[in-house]
Amino acid sequence: MTWYDRVIPPGGTGKVTVKIDSTSIRGEFRKKALVWSNDPERLSVALYLQGEVRPHISLDPGNYIPLSGVKGKTDPGYVEIINNHSDPVEILGIDNDLPHRVRWRLEEIKPGFVYRLEVRDISTQTGDYTAHLTIRTSNPQKPQLPLIVKGDIRERLGR
């Protein structure tokens, strides 16, 4: 979003204010704004903004865990929950919408800052599924972290 003074008198100054929504940005960014005016020698002037937006809590390697394999023998998936703040964060709980397909286990690596979440398939039947885990945290800016688990479970060979 941008606000700007429409008319600047001779010898005067005005402002062009640029506001950036950081909720949809992760990592380093660079933005450009072009100011168009009635200066016949310089119809537009480029303004540059750059910076870095850090997530409150990161999920490494991401918020997606694939579980693929033979029923009862599927390797578990792992994700690290990393608190990027200097104050510790608590994991208050993890909600699971497919408890008959997926089971999770949380391990504290560095209490308050790094946790390891293990997600394991416990399906008693074959087929595909999508489970949604919601990690609830004590960080008011990031009270929930969604995690998607995609399962692809096959029957054992020879049956």
Next chain:
Amino acid sequence: MISSKFKTSMIFLVSTLLLACMHQRLPANEGKGPIIHVSRISHTFNPVYEGEELSHSFTIANEGTADLELKKVTHS
């Protein structure tokens, strides 16, 4: 007596100087009309956490003799 070679050199030198003067950019509009001036065209924010507001105001000066109209601001 001026030799023709010297004469040719002088003509060339004077022509070059004239051309150079013609190509030299005059002050915009010779100070007439609006003249936009931005002393700082870039800004680097300190790192922020997601959701925090990022806002910066650039100062635009009008160094001309007529109103400077800012028509629009586009983003990329």
